[in-house]
Amino acid sequence: MEQDTRFMEMALELARTARGQTSPNPLVGAVVVKNGQVVGMGAHLRAGEPHAEVHALRMAGEQAKGATLYVTLEPCSHHGKTPPCAEAVVASGISRVVVAVLDPNPMVAGKGIDVLRVAGIDVRIGVREQEAKKLNEVFFHYIQTRLPFVTVKTASTLDGKIATVTGHSRWITGEAARSEVHELRRTHDAILVGVGTVLADDPELTARVQGELYGRQPVRVILDSQLRTPLNARLLQDQAAPTWIITTPSAPEERRRTLSHAKGVTLITLDAPLLVTDVLKRLGELGITSLLVEGGAEVNGSFLRARAIQKIISYVSLKLVGGSQAPTPFGGTGFATMDEAVSLTNLSIEQVNEQDVRIIGYPQWE
Ligand SMILES: Nc1c(/N=C/[C@@H](O)[C@H](O)[C@H](O)COP(=O)(O)O)[nH]c(=O)[nH]c1=O
Numbered sequence: 260m261e262q263d264t265r266f267m268e269m270a271l272e273l274a275r276t277a278r279g280q281t282s283p284n285p286l287v288g289a290v291v292v293k294n295g296q297v298v299g300m301g302a303h304l305r306a307g308e309p310h311a312e313v314h315a316l317r318m319a320g321e322q323a324k325g326a327t328l329y330v331t332l333e334p335c336s337h338h339g340k341t342p343p344c345a346e347a348v349v350a351s352g353i354s355r356v357v358v359a360v361l362d363p364n365p366m367v368a369g370k371g372i373d374v375l376r377v378a379g380i381d382v383r384i385g386v387r388e389q390e391a392k393k394l395n396e397v398f399f400h401y402i403q404t405r406l407p408f409v410t411v412k413t414a415s416t417l418d419g420k421i422a423t424v425t426g427h428s429r430w431i432t433g434e435a436a437r438s439e440v441h442e443l444r445r446t447h448d449a450i451l452v453g454v455g456t457v458l459a460d461d462p463e464l465t466a467r468v469q470g471e472l473y474g475r476q477p478v479r480v481i482l483d484s485q486l487r488t489p490l491n492a493r494l495l496q497d498q499a500a501p502t503w504i505i506t507t508p509s510a511p512e513e514r515r516r517t518l519s520h521a522k523g524v525t526l527i528t529l530d531a532p533l534l535v536t537d538v539l540k541r542l543g544e545l546g547i548t549s550l551l552v553e554g555g556a557e558v559n560g561s562f563l564r565a566r567a568i569q570k571i572i573s574y575v576s577l578k579l580v581g582g583s584q585a586p587t588p589f590g591g592t593g594f595a596t597m598d599e600a601v602s603l604t605n606l607s608i609e610q611v612n613e614q615d616v617r618i619i620g621y622p623q624w625e
Contacts, residue, residue, distance in 0.1 A: 279446035324352035359391030424582035476500035486514035507531035535565035560591025
């Protein structure tokens, strides 16, 4: 029924409006329709606040009786921070529910649907299911693995360089591509770089618009086994966001003392050598559901080697800089043969402007 598709698209659009705000909860949108008229709508805006269905049903009021509810994720049936939505839907008098995708949370999967069907509500599942899954790729990954969904973002020239032989890198991509990266940062719980990038670029690793801080600031994670992060690093001065420095027991004691007193800094000590899997496990335990890895080459190479990347976002600037020693996006030991190269699926390739191309893909590990 194309009506169902049309109204589910509306619910998906509503869900997207809260992008970057709902972590660790999913993005959810809901629309209540009676006799072809939209009488209620809502989105889940922040964890702990009402779910999308509750907002939509409140707006519909009495008109929910005999109406249809479109919702992008199966209504919850367990008492989380808010009462179960499935019961609220039954109480509202809704007679039909269309769900895009079932909740992947083992605690919930299908239970919300059962509550609705037992109450005599007609339920249809799977309208715009692929879009609904993609919208919550982070939530689905985290709820099933308790590990952050890892996106690696790279920016390189057409001949694959992230800097010139002299280390010069500002800028490879233009304004439009770089402002997309700030939007990307805003939607992530944390950004991770290696201390090499801190020493080379002295980055702020904040989400900004026109140079000013804007929106929710991600946690900044620095992999720094020997605590080489300089005290005068910009990201230690601005108090713009927490900075977690992940180190090892062999780091010099006086560096540990100095850095642990720097404002906004938390030291996290893991066994040496720092392993990507240990880092991700700890970040997952600390509630990081989405991690944006911004390099450098060594860190990207270690994530590749560990097969710990869910998504790649690569900006390629159509310019050539040459230099056999100029660094490339993925360093480290690399794979020995082309057979081991990892392919990307679900590709999206778009020109950001006449100079920059954005390539998004999902590594196919198995
Ligand atoms: N050189 C470039 C990038 N470079 C990315 C990192 O090397 C920089 O350290 C990081 O963007 C600096 O972070 P900031 O201080 O918070 O702005 N990334 C891009 O997308 N395009 C580039 O041309």
